[in-house]
Amino acid sequence: MELLEHQLLEVQRVAGVVQDKLTEAQSAKTLYDRNASSFQYGRLLDCMMEASEHAEWLTDRLRGFVLRNTFNSPLKEDYCLKLVQIHEIRVEYDDCILKAELPMLLPHRKKKYTDYIYKPFFLALQNWCEERQQQGKEIPVYEKATVCFIHEYDKKMPETRIRDHDNIEEKQVVDALGMYFLVSDSGRYLDTYH
Structure with a gap:
């Protein structure tokens, strides 16, 4: 106490x-x-x-x-689902392409705190995989993959929000994807593009 x-x-x-x-x-x-x-x-x-x-x-x-x-399992599951909904994370799969949409700017790679992206994104991927498994649908696993980061900026916002993409923290996103869909995230198996 x-x-x-x-x-x-x-x-x-x-x-x-x-x-x-x-x-x-x-x-x-x-x-x-x-x-x-x-x-x-x-x-x-x-x-x-x-x-x-x-x-x-x-x-x-x-x-x-x-x-x-929270020891009540349904309550905990509900909370995790709300985290995904609050962050408006969407995952789709069509024609061998997995698309994960995070409607937020990724942090600078030197920022100390990036868990605010990793945890909800990880939960979104986990929920998506569980739903696919329950429906008997394929969960893709890629031996070799390319992750493309597409950054969309609101034209109404100042241009100063557009950042150097080589300074953006992509590790958290790739780590979460790797848990479910990648055989390896080493350079021999994975390319990343912005």
């Missing part, structure tokens, strides 16, 4: 940090609106980035907490 209390207090603390950073970002935005200062715009982005990093940590801790402490 003491561990549970400690975990809850830590989650609350980080939630407070996220709120503080968002409040600070709002103040920086107000100052930017008044002065159009590049310094204030930079401060706004810094605050949002810090809030986002703490929110990722918070999400990971909350998700881990639920998965570790």
Whole structure:
């Protein structure tokens, strides 16, 4: 019970940090609106980035907490399915081509935290394979494969969101695909393209 209390207090603390950073970002935005200062715009982005990093940590801790402490199997399965739905991950298979769609930007390869993609994506692939197996449908396994990352950007968003694709973390995605569909992800068996 003491561990549970400690975990809850830590989650609350980080939630407070996220709120503080968002409040600070709002103040920086107000100052930017008044002065159009590049310094204030930079401060706004810094605050949002810090809030986002703490929110990722918070999400990971909350998700881990639920998965570790939910012993009711149907409830846990429902939670895992909701994770996939929240992230709007879709998996399709047609004419020997497996398509997995993640409607989010992949993180920079130097970012420390990428589990927010891996866990829901892994669960989506697991659910998809289980459904295929129950329906008696083929689950493809590729000895040699090519993974193509297709990045789609919203034209309404600033062009600064378009990033160098060679800096994008693809390992988490390839690792998840490898668990279910690849014989190996070594360079002899797998090519990746952006």
